[in-house]
Amino acid sequence: MATEKRLSSSRKHNLKSCMLGVAKDLLEAEANVKADEREKYLSEKCPPLDLPYSKDELMELCTKLHQQIHISEEEKYCIEFKLKLVLDEVLDLNIKIVDLRGKFKKPKLKKVRMSADAMLKALLGSKHTVNMDLRSNLKQVKKEVKEEDKQLRDVGDWRKNIEDKSDRKKMFDS
Incomplete structure (x- = not known):
């Protein structure tokens, strides 16, 4: 861009005046054509x-x-x-x-409490029944109860051994 020559202001002014002169001639020619068309139309539609x-x-x-x-x-x-x-x-x-x-404006939607099953039924129709109860698909696993845990539960539960503890209380009182 630096190597390109710039137009001088006098050259720009000269080009601008030439362009305006050509545009003026074109506008005058267009106005003459419109006036001729108008006279032709009026002479056809409104004879003297x-x-x-x-x-x-x-x-x-x-x-x-x-x-x-x-x-x-x-x-x-x-x-x-x-x-x-x-x-x-x-x-x-x-x-x-x-x-x-x-x-x-988008209308405000009301909150509706609906289960996933009901929502899918509403969206897909009554033909498609999809069950969303995921717990039914889970595998059943039985827990093994260890004897140590059972003993700890028995010892840790103070309600079961109330009578034993009452004997201890008697020992401290005497």
């Missing part, structure tokens, strides 16, 4: 009036103009109706887009 001097010819001209107004009003009504339908459809699609983006 030849005003007659007799009453009958004026009545004919009025009825003809009335019919043309009626036709243009019908076209206007049809176009407005189609426009309203399209705008309603666009509005509905915009609402759908907003909904899909997630720009709406």
